[in-house]
Amino acid sequence: SYELTQPSSVSVSPGQTARITCSGDVLAKKYARWFQQKPGQAPVLVIYKDSERPSGIPERFSGSSSGTTVTLTISGAQVEDEADYYCYSAADNINVVFGGGTKLTVL
């Protein structure tokens, strides 16, 4: 089975750069996507195709890929960026696999 591994938590101070990683063998062959989930709100896609940013997503959100690891970077993190972040990929172009999620704290 395919698995994606994320750190359970990341903490930064406002204005610092936050980096959240996602690792898994499937990422060597398939794109990763990232979305943001705030309490009580619908998830929001922030990165697709490893590094593309949907319209309306601030430029401080970026993505990169190296081998079996992808990284979501939030440059100059703001208090409003505090949320859970999930990576996912489409293994076999059929099954969607989620990472375990990372709680980002900005304080």
Add this chain to the structure above:
Amino acid sequence: QVQLQESGPGLVKPSQTLSLTCTVSGGSISSGDYYWSWIRQPPGKGLEWIGYIYYSGSTYYNPSLKSRVTISVDTSKNQFSLKLSSVTAADTAVYYCARLSRDGYNLDYWGQGTLVTVSS
């Protein structure tokens, strides 16, 4: 702006069937560019993909749930539905519906989610 809204009972008894419907507005479910998905999240835990359906009726299910899951579509109502049979407390979760692009597999629009509790 596409919107998705889940609806259905918030409480289901053990061994019964969970049934939810997702109503899509602002776009046609018959668009060939998307799959229509169900995803769940147990309280305090991560996300689990349940499966998705194409407007034609083709379905793809998570192998771990396949024996208990049925997803169907009603294009005349712009809705798709989830049935999960023989539920247990482990099926208690927030259930989300979402749109999945065929080109890129992007989950680009989500519903707000609905909590379903399995309890007698």
